[in-house]
Amino acid sequence: MTVLEGTLQEKYMVQKITIQEHILRRLEALGIIPGTKLMLMNRKKNGTCIIKVRGTRWAIGPMIAGGIFVEKAGEETAVEGQEAGEHA
Amino acid sequence: MHEDTINVGFAGNPNCGKTTLFNAYTGANLKVANWPGVTVEKKEGEARYKGQKLKLTDLPGLYSLTSYSIEEKVTRRCIMEDDIDVIINVVDASALERNLYLTLQLLELGKPVILALNMMDIVEERGMEIDLHRLPELLGGIPVVPVSARKRTGLDVLMHAVVHHYEEKHSPRVVEYSEDLEGRIARLEQVLKEQEPEIINARWHAIKLLVQDEEQVEEHPVDLPEVLDRSYEQEFTNQKYAYIEEIIEETLFYKDKKMAFTDKVDGVLTHPVWGMPIFFVVMALVFFLTFAVGDFLKGFFELGLDAFSGAVQGLLERVAVAGWLTSLVVDGIVxxxxxxxxxxxxxxxxxxxxxxxxxxxxMARVAYVMDGLMGRLGLSGKAFLPMVLGFGCTVPAIMATRALEKERDRRRTILVTPFMSCSARLPVYVLFAGMFFGKFKILAALSMYVTGLCVAVLVAYIAHRLDRKESENVLLIELPEYKTPNGRTIAIYVWGKVKDYLTKAGTTIFVASIIIWFLLHFGSSGMVEDVSESFGAMVGRVLEPVLRPAGLGMWQIAVALISGISAKEVVVSSFCVLFGISNVNSPQGMTALTEQLAAYGFGALNAYCLMLFCLLYVPCAATIGVIRRETRSLAFTLKLILFQLLVAWGAAVLVYQVGRLLL
Structure with missing residues (x-):
């Protein structure tokens, strides 16, 4: 499933990203890569979403949201950022 | 003690506080705000630390050294070329994980890097802790200095680090990549050193070759197809982030979890249904305050101006200055x-x-909230930010379009931004709405803002349909944390704008007023008593027939509109000079002008058409200049001017003709 079909306030992990090369590179530079944990914060009717990745919120357009494939994050893969301190 | 100047560059992610830090050192008052992309041009300033001269460069923010948008290209070029001796990497400590990616890239460049951990106060507020001993260790021993640009703490320590570390030419190797990648890097380094013995940081050049960086491949080509078989960009990125995750795990600790304040606020402001109505209410409130509170305050200014004008006239008469000079000063300049x-x-x-x-x-949320509407116009929500800035002044708004990645989107945004009603049109609305719309004056003025927005949206839509190209909505913008607006930041911002306005009054408007006075007091027979025989009247009469269908068929209006191209406020000053009104914004001034205009049959409908025409017609000279510079196209600029003239004339004619039928 992609971010477009995700449930709000749910934590996910990025599986793969299928999108044009130049946007892919951009997302990579921002640390949105396979294996990254992501939380879906908000979504509009047209598919524009707010996601939280590595402690930062991003607004992403429907095209990008539809290109990010995710799966539900398991118990052991808590979203990084908020919970990173549990290692302490 | 070094005699030479040290060139220091502030690099970092957008919205991490580079400009605030730059202002703190240089005493400059550059604009800062809480959204990514405020700085679009590099700015230079000077500072001194213990006798050492420093040249500081504030660079536009960037997330990585791979260049996509214009501001990223500017920064990258500046850092890579030899303009910078030492890089201060400003890092938003409250978003350490994202910021460190650029840090790792900067370290690979081989120039000395000093990490300025900004926003440590926010880190504390959020119950986070950063291990300041372990962090530098994991970054190869570079100096890490906690600072607060806003509270001005840690500034001396940071400069101390700059002065002491700038000579270390090589940053240590920090990220050790996989065996395969390191093998390839080593092979390339070897070949590069053989090919170009003088090469300084062969490792960095090797990595750039492996990610197939265009500039690199062109300038330092290496013929090793078995090593350079494809781009390894993804591998490099992934492995950098893997290392960052290690750093975060070892250095960042959460003492207690707090439900982020920002998430609560976002629940309301970016609500799927209420988000857009809230935005419009906010903007309506902004303009309501502008007119209502501004109206209340302006009374004091009028009293001051009346007294001043009277005093000047008295003084000039007492010293028996020639009549024409008194007229120039009082009727023209004052x-x-x-x-x-x-x-x-x-x-x-x-x-x-x-x-x-x-x-x-x-601000950044506005991009999200408006993304749906903008998507239908073939633009992303990000293009709406320059439009909102356009409510203030079109010049910086046009510059802000640099944040848009695609040239096509940029041009379309530049095309519509001048329709957003800027502050210079405000005096026109205040005056004409005040004179002709009585208690509905604020409503009449507000309708201009709505009309401007609607025209912008409509034009963008038509341009999108004519374009026919598949547009892709690639909105990607960081939403910063909400914070209480900072008094100093606001003061710098507002004072900058007020100063601009005063400067404009003292320069453009001053000169324009004098020119208008001459045009109106001189004719082919020398100085004339009757303005209708002046040069101004002659020029105005040529255009009068064109403006007549729009309800603006007076030569005086033609003169005012032409001079308004220098700056839109000049439309108002022209009316003052044309009709000899000394204090136009006062009740007496307004009454006097209304009566004079009424003699020409100029009523509320004409006034509305005039406001509309001023809203839509040719942008001011400064805007034309910046559009020309930003698009690097004279043809585009000329077409835009012509187009806006047509839109303004068409809209005014439509309103006037329909209005005449109805009223």
Whole structure:
């Protein structure tokens, strides 16, 4: 499933990203890569979403949201950022 | 002690506080706000630390050294070329994980890097802790200095680090990549050193070759197809992030979890249904305050101007100055410039409100909220930010379009931004709405803002349909944390705008007022008593027939509109000079002007058409200049001017003709 079909306030992990090369590179530079944990914060009717990745919120357009494939994050893969301190 | 100047560059992610830090060192008052992309041009300043001269460069923010948008290219070029001796990597400590990616890239460049951990106060507020001993260790021993740009703490320590570390030419190797990648890097380093013995940082050049960086491949080509078989960019990125995750795990600790304040606020402001109505209510409130509170304050200004005008006239008469000179000073300069100054309270309130919006963190949300509507126009929500800035002044708004990645989107945004009603049109609305719309004056003025927005949206839509190219909505913008607007930041912002306005009054409007006075007092037979025989009247009469269908068929209006191209406020000063009104923004001034205009049959409908025409017609000279510079196209600029003239004329004609039928 992609971010477009995700449930709000749910934590996910990025599986793969299928999108044009130049946007892919951009997302990579921002640390949105396979294996990254992501939380879906908000979504509009047209598919524009707010996601939280590595402690930062991003607004992403429907095209990008539809290109990010995710799966539900398991118990052991808590979203990084908020919970990173549990290692302490 | 070094005699030479040290060149220091501030690099970092957008919205991490580079400019605030730069201002703190240089005493500059560059604009800062809480949304990514405020700085679009590099700015230089000077500072001294213990006798050492420093040249500081504030660079536009960037997330990585791979260049996509214009501002990223500017920064990258500046850092890579030899303009910078030492890089201060400003890092938002409250978003350490994202910021460190650029840090790792900067370290690979081989120039000395000093990490300025900014926003440590926010880190504390959020119950986070950063291990300041372990962090430098994991970054190869570079100096890490906690600072607060806003509270001005840690500034000396940071400069101390700069002065002591700038000579270390090589940053240590920090990220050890996989065996395969390191093998390839080693092979390339070897070949590069053989090919170009003088090469300084072969490792960095090797990595750039492996990610197939265009500039690199062109300037330092290496023929090793078995090593350079494809781009390894993804591998490099992934492995950098893997290392960052290690750093975060070892250095960042959460003492207690707090439900982020920002998430709560976002629940309301970016609500799927209420988000857009809230935005419109916020903007309506901004303009309501501008007119209502501004109106209240301007009374004091009028009293001041009246007294000043009277005193000047008295003085000139007492020293028996020639009549024409008294007329030039009183009817030309004081009326033209002074008339404009009385609108200062409105301008002040408008920019105060905009500063609050920008510094709170709401601006970036506007891009999200408006993304749906903008998507239908073939633009992303990000293109709406320059449009909102356009409510303040079109010039910086046009510059802000640099944040858009695609040239096509940029041009379309530049095309519509001048329709957003800027602060210079405000005096026109205040005056004409005040004269002709009585208690509905605020409504009449507000309708201009709505009309401007609607025309912009409509034009963008038509341009999109004509374009026919598949547009892709690639909105990607960081939403910063909300914060309480900072008093100093707001003061810098508003004072900058007020100063601009005063400067404009003292220069453009001053000169324009004098020119208009001459045009109106001189004709083919020398100085004339009757303005209708002046040069101004002659020029105005040529255009009069064209403006007649729009309800603007007076030569005086033609003169005012032409001179308004220098700056839109000049439309108002022209009316003051044309009709000899010394204090146009006062009740007496307004009554006098209304009566004179009424003699020409100029009523409320004509006034509305005039406001509409001023809203839509040719942008001011400064805007034309910046459009020409930003698009690097004279043809585009000329077409845009012509197009706006047609739109303005068409809209005014439509309203006037329909209005005449109905009223």
């Amino acid at each position: 009326a033209g410039v002074g008339g404009i100054l009385t609108f200062l309270p409105n301008i002040f309130i408008l920019f105060l409100a905009l500063a609050f919006l920008e510094d709170s963190g709401y």
